[in-house]
Amino acid sequence: MDFTWTDEDAAYRARIRAFLDRELPDNWDEIARHGPGSPEQTEFSLNFCPKLAEEGLLIPHWPEEWGGAARPPWEHFILGEEMWRAGEPRGAQYMNVNWIGPVLMKYGSDAQKAQYIPPMAEGRAIWCQGFSEPNAGSDLASLRTRAVREGEDYVINGQKIWTSYAGLASTCFLLAQTGGAEGGRSGIAIFLVPMDTPGIEVRAIPSLIGHGDIHEVFFTDVRVPASCRLGEEGEGWSIISYALANERVGIPRYEMGTAELDAMVAELKRRDAFSDSIVRSRASAAAAACEAARLQVYRVVDGRARNEPPGNESNLARVAVIAAEQAVADFGMDFLPDAFSGADHMSMLSHHERAIVTGIAAGAAEIQLNLIARRHLNLPKGA
Ligand SMILES: Cc1cc2nc3c(=O)[nH]c(=O)nc-3n(C[C@H](O)[C@H](O)[C@H](O)COP(=O)(O)OP(=O)(O)OC[C@H]3O[C@@H](n4cnc5c(N)ncnc54)[C@H](O)[C@@H]3O)c2cc1C
Structure with a gap:
């Protein structure tokens, strides 16, 4: 390449x-x-x-x-x-x-x-994505929000959680079960639901990353026309797999990590605290993690540019991006801890908080590692 x-x-x-x-x-x-x-x-x-x-x-x-x-x-x-x-x-x-x-x-x-x-x-347009539920995060297929067909409508009941942007969104990209009692992947359908539909209640969850960032969304007898369904009943899982393959590498977070690392090194130099070999080698390791993430992501983009179908590279890329963000955040916390308590370095503080949640939001890192073990290393399930 x-x-x-x-x-x-x-x-x-x-x-x-x-x-x-x-x-x-x-x-x-x-x-x-x-x-x-x-x-x-x-x-x-x-x-x-x-x-x-x-x-x-x-x-x-x-x-x-x-x-x-x-x-x-x-x-x-x-x-x-x-x-x-x-x-x-x-x-x-x-x-x-x-x-x-x-x-x-x-x-x-x-x-x-x-x-x-x-x-x-x-x-x-502001959208939110209603996937996760209190008992369905990593195991998304076990979601329980249910959409029941009544004539020309569906009636939706259930609860979503950790929904970003829900406080301001005008539409929700919602996953719900329309299948029989057994549920699972084959029963999932997608609904495009206007957030001002009666029966939707949004509650902000106070969190480390700020008030109003993530929410619980409750659906109580929410009636929407069948025309709100995206694709067919039971087609939701394949649509969402296509969507997530695009989402997973859609965020070049290593770019923000690199910018923050540069700012940290500049601040340490300003304090005359960048000559120690341990500090320098840790900064180099964080920079290398950002570059490794960049190259893993570029592999995925290269595949896309050649019109190849999405493969396992996106799982590798996502794990590399998480590792890069955390290497930068750990470097800052170890060598510039005071920078995170004042107003002078707000973007560093913001990056640090995001790095804590990055291995959970958009799918937990451990799940990506499971996928890499199975699909990339061909290890047996449960090994
Ligand atoms: C900042 C933020 C924003 C988010 N925004 C949205 C959003 O907009 N819309 C939305 O739908 N969701 C959103 N989420 C939710 C996110 O997708 C879930 O938190 C994530 O999928 C993990 O699910 P969970 O929280 O239920 O944790 P769980 O699935 O309960 O996992 C808890 C822990 O167990 C580990 N674990 C679980 N299963 C396995 C396994 N099989 N093997 C190994 N380890 C395992 C996980 O890695 C994790 O460390 C957001 C989360 C955060 C933190």
Whole structure:
């Protein structure tokens, strides 16, 4: 693989950086304090993403039919890296451009596409993903939220938990069981549910990463028309597998990790505390972890650029990204602990908090390791 960026790629990156320099406000560090899941950042995205769309930088990888420019996967990825380096000003809307929009294009009815894709392309839509439940996280197939067909409608009852963005979202990408009492993967269907439907209650869960970032969502006799179902009954699991393959590498967190590590090293140098060989070797190890994550992710993007079907590389990439974020956070905690208690280094504090949850959100790291053991190393289940 040739790792050199073309002149065209470099110019594209420079164009994005210039846009960010121009459009991010002076108090961006404060807005970004709690990370992309925070209400502040999600609200900010409703002002920022329309400008990004006008500039042709929101959905350049989408087909022209839906307002994109059919640009190649590598360009889309450069865009993601630059957004993450800046702290992800697209907030929740990164999900729309990376996977919700493409999933609707592939599986949506004409009416669903017409209703939901244009607002995403304009940068004006906030979605949340209703997957996890109190007893169904890693074992997602055991989810119990149930959608029962009644004539032309479904009636939904159940509870979701840890739902990011639910406080501000207008639509929920919801997983529910429509199958028989046995449930499981084959009974799962997806519903596109307007969040203002009567019977939906959202409660914020106070958390380490800030108030309003994650929620419980209760569904009590929520009645939606059958036209809200995405795909067929029982097709939910295969749709969600396609969606997650896109989501897993959609977040180049190593880019934020690298930026924070650079800032930590600069601060240590400013304090004349970067000559110790242990400090230097730990910084090198964290930098190497970020580079390893970058290269693992690039393997996946390369496969996508060649139109290869998603493979096990995305599991390896995700584990490498988690390891990189945690190496940077551990380095900061060991050698700059005071930086995390004041207001001077808010982005470091924000990165540290995100690094704690990164091995859980979007699927626990241990589950990825199980998949690598089975699919990549061919180890028997339970070994
Ligand atoms: C910040 C944040 C944002 C989130 N946002 C969303 C969201 O928007 N929408 C949504 O639906 N969910 C969201 N989640 C939920 C997330 O997807 C789940 O937390 C995750 O899938 C783990 O599920 P769980 O919490 O039920 O933990 P469990 O599945 O109960 O796991 C607990 C521990 O047991 C380990 N474990 C479980 N099973 C195995 C196994 N088979 N082998 C080895 N170890 C195992 C896990 O690794 C973990 O350490 C979010 C979570 C966080 C932290």
